[in-house]
Every structure is written in C-alpha cells, then in structure tokens.
Amino acid sequence: MPSMPATAGFASPGHDHGPCLDDVVERAKAAFDREGLRLTPLRRHVLEEIAQSHRAVGAYEVLENLARKGGRRLAPISVYRAIDSLVAAGVVHRLESRNAFFACHAPHGGDRRQIILACEQCGAVAEVTEKAVFQGIAGAAKAASFDMRRALVEVMGVCGGCRTAEGAAT
Amino acid sequence: MPSMPATAGFASPGHDHGPCLDDVVERAKAAFDREGLRLTPLRRHVLEEIAQSHRAVGAYEVLENLARKGGRRLAPISVYRAIDSLVAAGVVHRLESRNAFFACHAPHGGDRRQIILACEQCGAVAEVTEKAVFQGIAGAAKAASFDMRRALVEVMGVCGGCRTAEGAAT
DNA sequence: GCTGTTTGGTTATCCTATAACATGGCGCCA
DNA sequence: TGGCGCCATGTTATAGGATAACCAAACAGC
Structure with a gap:
C-alpha cells in the first residue's frame, strides 16, 4: 500500500x-x-x-x-x-x-480534524493534521458553553510550488 | 461606550x-x-x-x-x-x-483571527478570540511551506441557549 | 463649471444546489 | 418465483447565491 x-x-x-x-x-x-x-x-x-x-x-x-x-x-x-x-x-x-x-x-478514517490549505494561485489543496489546533478550538467552544459538533479550518494562501515558480519567473 | x-x-x-x-x-x-x-x-x-x-x-x-x-x-x-x-x-x-x-x-480592528461559532439550531453566531489556535494554524502552514494569507475557523454546533431550551422542553 | 470618484439603478446572466416524482436493478427470503 | 425493500439513477423544474456590463445621479475638490 x-x-x-x-x-x-x-x-x-x-x-x-x-x-x-x-x-x-x-x-x-x-x-x-x-x-x-x-x-x-x-x-x-x-x-x-x-x-x-x-x-x-x-x-x-x-x-x-x-x-x-x-x-x-x-x-x-x-x-x-x-x-x-x-x-x-x-x-x-x-x-x-x-x-x-x-x-x-x-x-484519516472518520477523523475530520484536518486543517485544509488551499492555494489561491494554482487551486491545489492539502490537508494537514494538527491536534493542538482542534483542541484549542474545542477549548474555546467549551468556554463559550458551545456544544461543538464540527470544526472547519480552511487556510488561504500560496503554496511552496507557486512561490518557487513566481520567484523563478521574476 | x-x-x-x-x-x-x-x-x-x-x-x-x-x-x-x-x-x-x-x-x-x-x-x-x-x-x-x-x-x-x-x-x-x-x-x-x-x-x-x-x-x-x-x-x-x-x-x-x-x-x-x-x-x-x-x-x-x-x-x-x-x-x-x-x-x-x-x-x-x-x-x-x-x-x-x-x-x-x-x-476587533483589522484583526481577522476570530473563531466563529455558529449555532445549527437558532442560527446565532458568535466570535471568540483564541490567539493560540491561529498561532497553531500558522505553524502548520509554515511546516507545509505554505504562505498563509488568511485563515478561516468556523465551528458548527449548538449554543448554550438552545441547549437550555431543549432541556427545559423535554 | 469641470472633472473624477462614489454610489446605485437596470438588465441579463452565470453558478450552485435541491425538490419531487418516476424507473430500473439487485438482494433477499418466504 | 413472486413480491418486498433498498439502492441508484433519470427527468423535470425550481430555488438560492452571485456577478458582468452599462448607465445616470450625487457629490468633492479645484
């Protein structure tokens, strides 16, 4: 595999x-x-x-x-x-x-606690796992006495590939 | 004020x-x-x-x-x-x-690093600030050599008010 | 007054998503 | 082997979200 x-x-x-x-x-x-x-x-x-x-x-x-x-x-x-x-x-x-x-x-099985990175330039998407982030979110929700069902973390930016390509083009 | x-x-x-x-x-x-x-x-x-x-x-x-x-x-x-x-x-x-x-x-001025809590029941929305969460996200992005421009954190769940109301109704 | 920017009207169109209803296939089992 | 039930898909229509292109009025500053 x-x-x-x-x-x-x-x-x-x-x-x-x-x-x-x-x-x-x-x-x-x-x-x-x-x-x-x-x-x-x-x-x-x-x-x-x-x-x-x-x-x-x-x-x-x-x-x-x-x-x-x-x-x-x-x-x-x-x-x-x-x-x-x-x-x-x-x-x-x-x-x-x-x-x-x-x-x-x-x-990642049924686990939906992934950070999604989305490149604004090429449209590529990647997922990364960061337990601490989701724990932090859970903590914040709890502090607001909010019963969290699902958390969504989407990050917009530019991926390494596009940055390299940009640099090379200049 | x-x-x-x-x-x-x-x-x-x-x-x-x-x-x-x-x-x-x-x-x-x-x-x-x-x-x-x-x-x-x-x-x-x-x-x-x-x-x-x-x-x-x-x-x-x-x-x-x-x-x-x-x-x-x-x-x-x-x-x-x-x-x-x-x-x-x-x-x-x-x-x-x-x-x-x-x-x-x-x-919160121009700062967009807020966690958004959205109640699935009543539709209410709240914002909470949790610097650590966004630092964690920034760290994860950096580790993937991703140039982060904006991060979005939206949490779905049930707010305290709705939980209380539910409990009372039962 | 003239000029440039902001604001909003008009019309048309595109993209995203689902409702409601009908049909065919497949497994099961009595 | 006939009937039941679920899964999968087709058909048609419509709801919901967003923007393009063009034009006219309002206002600021010189």
Whole structure:
C-alpha cells in the first residue's frame, strides 16, 4: 500500500499522479463496500474527475468535463448525488469557502480534524493534521458553553510550488 | 461606550438588542468615515437588517425583508454591493460555510483571527478570540511551506441557549 | 463649471444546489 | 418465483447565491 501519511502536504508539482488516483479509487471501493454500497460507474467517473488533480473543483466543472469526455451530459443533480455519496464515504471533501470539492489523498478514517490549505494561485489543496489546533478550538467552544459538533479550518494562501515558480519567473 | 470586549460569546436569548444595533451602526459610521466613504441610507438599511439579530442571514433574506418593510424591491446586485461595502468596512462578516452574513458585535480592528461559532439550531453566531489556535494554524502552514494569507475557523454546533431550551422542553 | 470618484439603478446572466416524482436493478427470503 | 425493500439513477423544474456590463445621479475638490 503506497498510501500517504495522514498528514499530507502539497504534492510536488511534477509528480506522477497515477498512483495518487489509483489509491483514491481503491479507498473508495473499500469505503463503499464497508457500507454495503456500490462504487458505480457514474460515481467512479465523478471521483476520477475530481481526483484527477490535487485541485478543488466545482460540481459544474465536473459536469462539463464529463460531458466533454463521456459524450452525454448529466443533469446537475446526478453529479451532486454522486459527489454526496463520495463525501459521505470520506474520499472527497468539500472546500466550503469555495463551494468546491477535492479528493482526499490523506486517509484519516472518520477523523475530520484536518486543517485544509488551499492555494489561491494554482487551486491545489492539502490537508494537514494538527491536534493542538482542534483542541484549542474545542477549548474555546467549551468556554463559550458551545456544544461543538464540527470544526472547519480552511487556510488561504500560496503554496511552496507557486512561490518557487513566481520567484523563478521574476 | 457600551461596546463588548473583542471576545464576545453568545448574547443571552432575551437581551435588549437595541444597544447592540446602535453600537454596530456607530462603528459603521466611523469606519466609513475613516475611509472617506459614506454610510448611505441603502447601506444603513442593509446593515440594520443584518444586525437585527445575532443570526447569520443570506443576501436574499435581507432582500426579502427590505422589500416587505421598505416597499420597493431592490435588485440583488444592490444588496450585494451594500453588503460588500459593509464587509470591507469590517462591520459585517461572511459565514463561508453557509453563504450568509452576520454583523460583527465584537470590534476587533483589522484583526481577522476570530473563531466563529455558529449555532445549527437558532442560527446565532458568535466570535471568540483564541490567539493560540491561529498561532497553531500558522505553524502548520509554515511546516507545509505554505504562505498563509488568511485563515478561516468556523465551528458548527449548538449554543448554550438552545441547549437550555431543549432541556427545559423535554 | 469641470472633472473624477462614489454610489446605485437596470438588465441579463452565470453558478450552485435541491425538490419531487418516476424507473430500473439487485438482494433477499418466504 | 413472486413480491418486498433498498439502492441508484433519470427527468423535470425550481430555488438560492452571485456577478458582468452599462448607465445616470450625487457629490468633492479645484
């Protein structure tokens, strides 16, 4: 199993993406299986489209791409349903601040306490685990007598790859 | 000046909201003034609509409410422009995970390092400051060689007021 | 008065997401 | 082997969120 550690930074710009994709699909299969559900062709295509890169993509972008490749054009609801199932399975996450979705390349079970780093330049997304941060958030919530169900940490900025590229271009 | 501390928890359910509203409007005036801009009637109405409660409201909800009260119906773009100016002035924030807006009742200057607590039951929103959390996030970003520009922390859950109400109802 | 900026109106369009209802497939088991 | 129930998807329609492009009025400063 080549899977990455639960804390995964940004993939290097020129890396071989094949294994990343295969790994995601493998985990998707397993996850659906565990729940007695099926990774149908539709779901698989949607997943592959999203996991094509490390970027976060909109549902309609997925729709477009599938239409261009697959021939026939799906209804939005079909794409959303597929995405929903993938999100429920934990292999795709939603980037709330951009209404977009990205594949999870850092298997972390049911644990949703990841910091999401989103590059404003190339659109790439990475997840990192930082328990202390979520403990701090839990503490702050408790202090406000707030019963926390879920915490969302999304960080906007520029990834190392883009910074390097910028520097080189100047 | 009755203004709340920079870290403000949830307002108590039955509190007198008048001063909250006045305070927000006062700060809006000052903020627009500082920038050489104007808190016009339109902007003021939109602000008052948002600051009416401690809840996060959608742009179209604001639109509806203004139409019902003010008589004539604005174009969406007008509401969005007003909201944009209020967000830029720092008196209104955006709740990314719900595409909604709420008034800032916790003056914190240009500092955007607040944890946002959003009650799933009553819709109320509170901001709390927790420097350690944002330091932790900054550290994690740095470790991933990510140049962080802005961090977003939104927590979903149930506020104390709703928990109390629930308990009482049972 | 002229000029530039701010503000907001008008119209149109795009993107994001879901409701409601109908159909086909598949496993189960009696 | 017929019926039940759930999963998955199709079809159609609509709701909800946001912005582009263009134009006109209001106001500030010289």
